[in-house]
Amino acid sequence: MKISSRGPLAAALLALLLAGCGMQPSMTQRQPADDPEQLLQEANQQAPAEAARSRLEAADILARQGRAPQALEIVKNLDDAQLSVEQRRRWALLLSELGESQSDPHAVVQAGQLLKSDTPPRQQANLLLERLGRALGELDKPLPAAAALLRLQAANDSEDLNDPIWAQLSRLPAGSLSKLRSSQEADTRAWLTLTDLVRDGSGDIERLFQQIDNWRDQHPDHPAARRLPSKILALRDLRGREIHHIAVFLPESGPLANVAEAIEQGMRAHHLNEVNSGASGTQLSFIDSSGGNLDELYREARNRGAQAVIGPLDKELVSRLEQREQVPLPTLALNYGTADHNQAENLFQYGLSAENEARQVARRGRVDGLRSAAVMVPGNDWGRRVGEAFRDTWLANGGEITRTERYNPGQPATESTRQAVGSPKPDMLFLLALPEYARQVPPTLDYYSASELPVYATSHLYEGRPQPRLDKDLDGVRFIDIPWQIPDAAVGGEDALPFLDSYHQLRQESEPSLFRLMAMGVDAYELTRRLPQFQAIPGSELFGATGTLSVGEDGRIQRQLPWARFSDGVPQPMIVGPLGDALR
Structure with missing residues (x-):
């Protein structure tokens, strides 16, 4: 039976990687032939088992002749179920080998599925595991990638695997890390302790390395203790x-004063919790930005x-800053x-952008195999911007838009929903709506016999607290939100949330x-405490209260949010598609 090169490694593979397997050393000897073209012609006339052997031999010859692309195509598509164990x-x-050399990680994963049904000799198995781990990382599957590389290191104790292992562990959200914590391997558990230390280290580098030194003393024989990543x-x-x-820089008056007050409250509470936990204190100086004089604000900050x-918080002030060559x-x-791009050196931009959420929804819909989408957004400037962000990302990833419906939030959703999902019928509906309006959409779909249509939404349809009676109408709707709003779906429960003390305090208040x-x-x-790290170490991430945060090329912070799905009116975990959120 041919194994699909795009099939994901299921939980069984992860269990296999963590449980280990016995492997004995030896290598298979090859019997080379001369003419690959003749072998391929003969294969067309042969019985299935003999044809598979001929095609394998032809691919091997082509690879040794330097014709790797042709060899890869043959070996990917031959029926390997017809081969003997050694073959x-x-x-x-x-x-x-060919998949790795030709930058085809799907082919490497296809080859790695051999480990689900066979126990090759140690040298062969280790080579397959190493290639498999790298390929899974390329496919944005850090959990099985880490599992493969950790299993390999348990077998060979190689320090050379430290960097690849860390590259995958450092990308895992807390919920995924918890799936590795049941491992019986002492080295794996030590890796997870090190991961927790670095994530909790904030910007206090001195304190972090004191903790790392203690970790090394506790695990002196660990590969990462001998050579840190x-x-x-x-x-x-x-x-x-x-x-x-x-x-x-926050405004104390004006239209953004209430928003600024909430941001300041979160900042002050977390700052105090960090100081109380023993981290070195970071002084905060709040300066009223209501006047809008940027040069004066920076002079005061320096003084x-x-x-x-x-800061600042005001979009107009940020737009003025990003046009400068640099900020003070x-x-x-x-x-x-x-602007399309931020050009100012030393300027980073962060916010709870609905456009960012719309782009992530578009990528997810395409990963889930959906091709055509209808769009429902409010008929205002906010709806226009978010709708365009979804549309541009959807089209860039090969999707089609069947209709964009710009609704009036003050009117019932019945007619707008009917128009959005009418002919031609889409594969999914993208919804940008506040809770009261959003709750009308699924019942309307039911009425028009479109209850099976997948609905994908941004965080704005969820008020942030369980309301099963009100939100029962949203059952089946998929949406993204910050980890602090959907802890069960995001990380498996509140106890695994980042900055837990601050979460409890602010949630209550x-x-x-x-x-x-x-x-x-x-x-x-x-x-902000980590800005030196983000500047010095490309690819750094913060697993934060508002998502997994990373810095784009132009200094704009990108948020990756967890997914949830309403069931019985409550957000529940939603299983990620076969390649995760891999389309970029």
């Missing part, structure tokens, strides 16, 4: 560059001794400018409508 091992090794070592170079004083800035101090703006903004204040504080 299948040879097939898997050749396929993984290079990205952890790079953090050591940031000693002396820590951020100890931050100026915060107070600030090393970095959080490293700055994390709390909004995104209107806040109005649900302001909780996301308070979480934004927490992450703004953490991001």
Whole structure:
């Protein structure tokens, strides 16, 4: 039976990788032939088993002749189920080698599926595991990638695997890390402890390396204790560059004052919790930005001794900043400018962008195999911007838009929903709506016999607290939100959330409508303390209250959010598609 090159490694593979397998050394000897073209012609006339052997031999010859693309195509498509055990091992090794050399990670994963049904000799199995781990990482599947590489290191104790292992572990959200914690391998558990230390280290580099030194003393024989991953070592170079004083530009009056107050409350609460936990104190200086004079604000920040800035919040001020060549101090703006790209050196931009969410929804819909989409957005400027973000990403990933319906939020959803999903019928509906309007859409779909149509939405349809009676009408709707709003779906429960003490305090004190903004204040504080790390170490991420945060090429912070699906009116975990959110 031919194994699909795009099939995911299921939970059984992960269990296999973690449980281990016995392997004995030896290598299969090949019997070369001369003419691959003749072998391929003969295969067309042969019985299935003999044809598979001929095609394998032809692919091997082509590979040795330097004709790798042709060899890869043959070995990917031959019926490996017709091969003997030894021949299948040879097939898997050749396929993984060609897949790696030709930048085809799907082919490497196809070859790695041999490990589900066979126990090759140790040298062969280790080679397949190493290639498999790298390929899964390329396919944005860090959990099975980490499992494969950890299993390999358990077999060979190689320090050379430290960097590849760390590359995968450092990408895993808390919920995925928990799936590795049941491992019986002491080295795997030690890796997870190290991962927790680095994630919890905030911007206090001195304290972090004291904790890492303690970890090394506790695990002296661990491969990472003998040689720390290079990205952890790079953090050591940031000693002396820590951020100890931050100026915060927020308006005390005007239309954004209430938003600013919620962000400030989150920032202050988290700052106090960090200090109480033993982290080195970072001084916060709040400066009223209502006047809008950016040069004066930066002069005041410097006069107070600030090393970095959080703010401004106003989109117009951020747009003015991003047109400069550089800003006077490293700055994390709390909004995104209107230009296509941020050109100012040392300026980073962060916010709870609905456009960012729409792009992630579009990528997810395409990964789930959906091709055509209808769009429902409010008929205002916000709806236009978010709708365009979804449309552009959807089209860029090969999708089609059947209809864009710009509805009036003050009117019932009945007619707009009917228009959106009319002929031609789409494969999915993208919905941008507040809770009261969103709750009308699924019942309307039921009425028009479209109840099976998948609905994908942004976070705006969820008020942030369980309301099973009200939200029962949203059953089946898929949506994204920040981890702090959907802890069960995001990380398997509150106890696994980042910055747990701050979460509990702010959840108890806040109005649900302001909780996301308070979480934004927490992450703004953490991001700013880590600005030296983000600047020095490309690819750094923060697993924060508002998502997995990383820095784009132009300094704009990208958020990756967890998925949930309403069931009985409550957000529940939603299984990620076969390649995760891999389309970019």
